[in-house]
Amino acid sequence: MTPPTALAVDEARARLHELTVIDVRTPGEFAGGHLPGALNVPLDRIRRALPDIRHAAARSDVLVVCASGARSGNACRILAENGVAAATLLGGTASWAAGGNGLSRPEGTAGATWGMERQVRFTAGTVVLLGLLLGLLVHPAFQLVSAAIAAGLVLSALTGTCGMAAVLARLPHNRPRAADLDAALEVLRGR
Structure with missing residues (x-):
């Protein structure tokens, strides 16, 4: 192709x-x-x-x-x-x-809506940070959340698709x- x-x-x-x-x-x-x-x-x-x-x-x-x-x-x-x-x-x-x-x-x-790439960066960063903090403060298993986001980002880069963007695109603020x-x-x- x-x-x-x-x-x-x-x-x-x-x-x-x-x-x-x-x-x-x-x-x-x-x-x-x-x-x-x-x-x-x-x-x-x-x-x-x-x-x-x-x-x-x-x-x-x-x-x-x-x-x-x-x-x-x-x-x-x-x-x-x-x-x-x-x-x-x-x-x-x-x-x-x-x-x-x-x-x-x-x-x-x-025109105040953030672009999808910015939304993905914000969401991924927030979830990774939250996973690390909860992993330190509550239970180490929460660090798996950060690992899952990292794996998703690697997969996104390799495939040219983004599951997080697909989910975010369905949120009400992206479909006004x-x-x-x-x-x-x-x-x-x-x-």
């Missing part, structure tokens, strides 16, 4: 008007800032959206975006396995913003607007 095609920020900016941009982050992350015109189809819902993405891809090139490029790369692989060619944005929305490009936000959102997927699919059908 070939790796997904990647577009640099400058190329994506120049072609933005002709691309169907799909942001695979959680709705909470999407509300915090996304590429202009992007549609929010979270990674865990990408298979459900396949027919509509395929319909849009027949009319324009598809650019898949996330915070850094990891989730969008996974989405591109899923799409490719199902006959849909798509590119990913090199460096994700972080590179887009670092390049001086503006991010859009839905009306009424403050449940109806957005239907609206995004409707737009994809119309393209």
Whole structure:
């Protein structure tokens, strides 16, 4: 299998008007800032959206975006396995913003939601610290919690997936607007 095609920020900016941009982050992350015109189809819902993405891809090139490029790369692989060619944005929305490009936000959102990578780092660090402290103060067996998180992080690095991110993505603060997927699919059908 070939790796997904990647577009640099400058190329994506120049072609933005002709691309169907799909942001695979959680709705909470999407509300915090996304590429202009992007549609929010979270990674865990990408298979459900396949027919509509395929319909849009027949009319324009598809650019898949996330915070850094990891989730969008996974989405591109899923799409490719199902006959849909798509590119990913090199460096994700972080590179887009670092390049001086503006991010859009839905009306009424403050954009205060942390990105998924930051949420994972905070949660992993907190659980490891708690496991170590409880291991010292209560019972040494609590150190196994820290070991489990460390093993999960190693597995995440080796596989390019993250179980903790998958769990965190389902929390209510990461899904503030449940109806957005239907609206995004409707737009994809119309393209």
